[in-house]
Amino acid sequence: EAQVTQxxxxxxxxxxxxxxxxxxxxxxxxxxxxYRQDPGLGLRQIYYSMNVEVTDKGDVPEGxxxxxxxxxxxxxxxxxxxxxxxxxxxxxxxxxxxxxxxYFGPGTRLLVL
Amino acid sequence: GENVExxxxxxxxxxxxxxxxxxxxxxxxxxxxxxxxxxxxxxPQLIIDIRSNVGEKKDQRIAxxxxxxxxxxxLHITETQPEDSAVYFCAASLFKxxxxxxxxxxxxxxxxxx
Numbered sequence: 001e002a003q004v005t006q007x008x009x010x011x012x013x014x015x016x017x018x019x020x021x022x023x024x025x026x027x028x029x030x031x032x033x034x035y036r037q038d039p040g041l042g043l044r045q046i047y048y049s050m051n052v053e054v055t056d057k058g059d060v061p062e063g064x065x066x067x068x069x070x071x072x073x074x075x076x077x078x079x080x081x082x083x084x085x086x087x088x089x090x091x092x093x094x095x096x097x098x099x100x101x102x103y104f105g106p107g108t109r110l111l112v113l
Numbered sequence: 114g115e116n117v118e119x120x121x122x123x124x125x126x127x128x129x130x131x132x133x134x135x136x137x138x139x140x141x142x143x144x145x146x147x148x149x150x151x152x153x154x155x156x157p158q159l160i161i162d163i164r165s166n167v168g169e170k171k172d173q174r175i176a177x178x179x180x181x182x183x184x185x186x187x188l189h190i191t192e193t194q195p196e197d198s199a200v201y202f203c204a205a206s207l208f209k210x211x212x213x214x215x216x217x218x219x220x221x222x223x224x225x226x227x
Contacts, residue, residue, distance in 0.1 A: 033215070042119075043202060105156065
């Protein structure tokens with residue numbers, strides 16, 4: 001089954017404790033992206049990647065890192081999480097460009113205390 | 114960078130009526146405009162999109178119109194049904210060789226009353 005998976009789905013952590021949210025797709029898509037969703041602010045793009053080793057900043061990259069060492073995986077790293085990073089995070093992928101249908105993962109709800 | 118504004122933030126309609134959501138964008142170079150629907154507790158799903166070389170696109174009860182001169186685009190849902198109740202997001206993007214940044218509007222919560 002074609003899908004985008006994220007882990008963990010729920011995470012409670014404390015300020016400053018490094019964490020990684022994994023994202024994996026099995027559709028051989030080139031384009032992958034991370035978004036955060038906050039009430040009243042909609043979806044905001046954090047980082048995106050056009051292909052292996054090619055990443056670029058979205059609208060809200062501060063406090064986040066990403067890597068794209070393999071085509072299928074696009075982890076989101078929070079080196080030193082802060083409470084303002086409490087949010088719902090979505091990973092998404094599309095075949096080549098964002099202009100094609102993006103498939104979203106199920107979301108990761110993060111609470112930073 | 115691109116800025117997308119979406120109105121209204123909430124919309125309540127009677128079943129069978131039409132719903133219209135409007136978005137404006139700031140970057141005249143943007144050339145791709147998707148619409149996403151997000152049901153409560155679920156992930157966003159693309160429902161329709163339009164590219165800048167097209168003025169209107171229709172898919173059954175859903176249509177999108179684009180006015181490049183005015184930099185705004187709209188989603189039209191006709192004959193609304195209870196299952197249309199959801200949050201709808203518009204977005205704008207610029208295709209470029211190095212990648213595609215996608216900027217979303219703030220969302221519209223649509224409630225269809227039976």
